Amino acid sequence: MRKKVAVVFTGGTISMKVDERLAAAVPALSNEEIMSMVTNIDKVADIEVIDFGSYPSPHMSPTLIRELSKIVKDLIKRSDIDGIVITHGTDSLEETAYYLDLNINPTKPIVMVAAMRNNSELGYDGASNLSSAICTAVSNDSINKGVLIVLNNEVNSAREVTKTHTLSLDTFKSLEFGPLGIVDNDEVLFYRNIMKHEHIETDQIETSIELIKTCVGSDSNYMKFAIDHGAKGFVIEAMGRGNVPPEMISGIELAISKNIPVVIVSRCPSGRVLDSYGYLGGGKNLRDLGAIFGGNLNGQKARIKLMLALGKTKDLNEIKSIFESTFYK
């Protein structure tokens, strides 16, 4: 029997055109206009269009993502739906994708898709990406692989992928281990599996989480300011293997003394953090102070994970185990 795919439209460049007065791209296409460009898709699946909105992805918020997660969970429960495709802007796609990946049990394919070129540009890539995403969503091989991202004929895992280039169509990359597979015409081919799917079941999220990038001479002023203004968690993109300038230590100590989790990741584009260095501000020093290590997650994804972890528990040990007792720690 032919499969049915729910296509949830949230916005992004895939639904944009250039407004002549502004000479810049803005949301303009209706969901039906976008679907009508995906020629022959009726041969692949029945489509149910669901309108979530037409948000440029910098307009997405944790609260909107939580709403989207509920919608996807409800779609998974429907016996007539075999797979779910979600359109999204590329800018924050990896954050929404990772939130959904952590929060949803992927017993049906969940595929996110986007476009790098709007519909006024030469070579709009929205229609071909969307058809690849729908083909991926009808494949049984896409079940239990977490949330998948399909663009430019590649399939990547939400856990691993990041936007790497401001304009290239080949922008979504899993920097450490490469893509999961490809979409060749209407067929999805997986060359490797995801390693382990992590699940954080909660409807609560903590949104007051600051992401701080370290640089030469960084100090504790910003952290102290944020603590005074109600920050409930920090993710620090540390240097290299997970080290910070010594002047940041007093801010980290202050946060942990107030039961505010501090998650260390690296500002390097790939590789995991570890407590390898014993000098002041080195990873060992941070570990001894009670900082949590975020494995090879990038800063924006570690923040999403901390949002959900803090929604589930305020206990620093439990949060530490959510981050550190997984395969990816």
Ligand code: ASP
């Ligand atoms: N700025 C756009 C957005 O994220 C970019 C895109 O969709 O490609 O909404």
